[in-house]
Amino acid sequence: GAVVSQHPSWVICKSGTSVKIECRSLDFQATTMFWYRQFPKQSLMLMATSNEGSKATYEQGVEKDKFLINHASLTLSTLTVTSAHPEDSSFYICSAPSVYNEQFFGPGTRLTVL
């Protein structure tokens, strides 16, 4: 099946710094990608829909100025957590739908903010 990669797989940063997470579709093009956040032992919560060539669509309660999304090309979306704080520590997962609408998930990025 299709492959979605994420980089980095884990990152530790100091409070107040910004962290960029990349999501790539390796063998297919994705005009849309989804960003999820997963807290320990909890489900995935959709944060935003990344749209190639236009602004991202954020879910209610998600701060767009804090979680910057850029869908630079048909195979790359980035999520930047700006001025990170310990409460932003979480597992961030992206997904991309194929032309058949099947979702392929990245392996996730574990962010720890000290």
Next chain:
Amino acid sequence: GNSVTQMEGPVTLSEEAFLTINCTYTATGYPSLFWYVQYPGEGLQLLLKATKADDKGSNKGFEATYRKETTSFHLEKGSVQVSDSAVYFCALRGSSSGSARQLTFGSGTQLTVLP
């Protein structure tokens, strides 16, 4: 809106035991239904799916049948293995154009299989 209610875990079974994880949903129209599996430290992998009523999805010995009359999509496996230990998520994708690609997830069920 759409929602998925999943059996709470954790579930602990002995190897070769029978597994059922209940999942019910609320949605308008005719959603597609999915089971995803997440191994420790990894992202989600599609386990099986069903796109219309009475469809049965199956993979790796797991099965789930799309029951529209009971709005359910329960996951079953006749004989679990230690390697099945993971978190299982039930999910749906709505049929309306606005939510055509978006998934709604259940809370996840942690399964531990003991040797």
